[in-house]
Amino acid sequence: MSNVRIGVFGGSGFYSFLDDVRPRVVDTPYGRPSAPLMVGDIDGVGVAFLPRHGTEHQFPPHEINYRANAWAMKELGVTRVIGPCAAGSLRRDIAPGDFVVSDQLVDRTSGRKDTFYDGPVTTHVSFADPYCPELRALAVKHARDQGITVHDGGTVVTVQGPRFSTRAESRWYQDAGWDVINMTQYPEAYLARELEMCYVNIALITDYDVGVEGEIEAVSHAEVLRVFERNNAQLRDLLFALIPAIPEQRSCPCASALRGARVET
Numbered sequence: 001m002s003n004v005r006i007g008v009f010g011g012s013g014f015y016s017f018l019d020d021v022r023p024r025v026v027d028t029p030y031g032r033p034s035a036p037l038m039v040g041d042i043d044g045v046g047v048a049f050l051p052r053h054g055t056e057h058q059f060p061p062h063e064i065n066y067r068a069n070a071w072a073m074k075e076l077g078v079t080r081v082i083g084p085c086a087a088g089s090l091r092r093d094i095a096p097g098d099f100v101v102s103d104q105l106v107d108r109t110s111g112r113k114d115t116f117y118d119g120p121v122t123t124h125v126s127f128a129d130p131y132c133p134e135l136r137a138l139a140v141k142h143a144r145d146q147g148i149t150v151h152d153g154g155t156v157v158t159v160q161g162p163r164f165s166t167r168a169e170s171r172w173y174q175d176a177g178w179d180v181i182n183m184t185q186y187p188e189a190y191l192a193r194e195l196e197m198c199y200v201n202i203a204l205i206t207d208y209d210v211g212v213e214g215e216i217e218a219v220s221h222a223e224v225l226r227v228f229e230r231n232n233a234q235l236r237d238l239l240f241a242l243i244p245a246i247p248e249q250r251s252c253p254c255a256s257a258l259r260g261a262r263v264e265t
């Protein structure tokens with residue numbers, strides 16, 4: 001079995017993707033991750049998979065132990081994290097079935113435990129560019145190679161949930177120029193940064209958010225489920241192509257995110 005260096009957080013409807021896996025139960029100073037990590041191999045590259053909502057989808061977005069999940073990945077040796085998620089579209093030209101490789105994030109969550117640095121050493125980590133530029137470029141390229149309609153960049157607004165947006169909130173997010181909406185990107189992406197792991201998001205668009213519908217014909221529940229299943233099948237194919245193409249050597253700033261972040265006295 002290869003050394004594990006790639007981590008994948010599975011989202012809604014995406015609870016497994018490797019066939020030959022062994023479970024690794026990891027305990028962390030922050031408690032248990034959402035599930036045992038499933039460790040496997042893709043073309044000689046060690047991969048750890050963790051369904052962020054748990055294997056039975058028992059953890060809603062606001063109850064996920066994001067710190068334990070990120071810490072467990074780091075402990076297994078992961079340096080690069082892929083964090084796909086189901087998402088709603090805030091723009092008409094981002095359609096259900098499209099993928100968005102986000103490049104910015106807005107945090108609208110509250111009360112989540114979102115740092116490993118509660119003192120005594122005060123640490124301010126830059127999050128100006130929340131996503132790994134190297135992994136983003138690779139994800140976009142491989143999605144295009146697979147014939148997926150992919151948007152290179154986009155701002156994901158992460159809301160607290162578990163409720164969906166009101167129409168007024170959704171209009172507000174659109175007016176602000178944000179592109180997709182989700183409930184788990186924060187603090188997952190940020191905690192990876194605090195541990196100097198690369199993180200890339202692939203937002204799988206399942207539907208339009210409530211305020212975008214307007215004149216767009218409402219889709220049936222069956223149609224949403226069909227899109228959902230197709231997204232997850234395409235994601236699986238994308239991951240099998242993308243993961244072996246990720247270089248072992250990192251040529252991005254993520255590995256030195258803590259440099260200069262500590263307040264020294």
Ligand SMILES: [Zn+2]
Nearest residue numbers: 132198252254
């Ligand atoms: Zn990186």
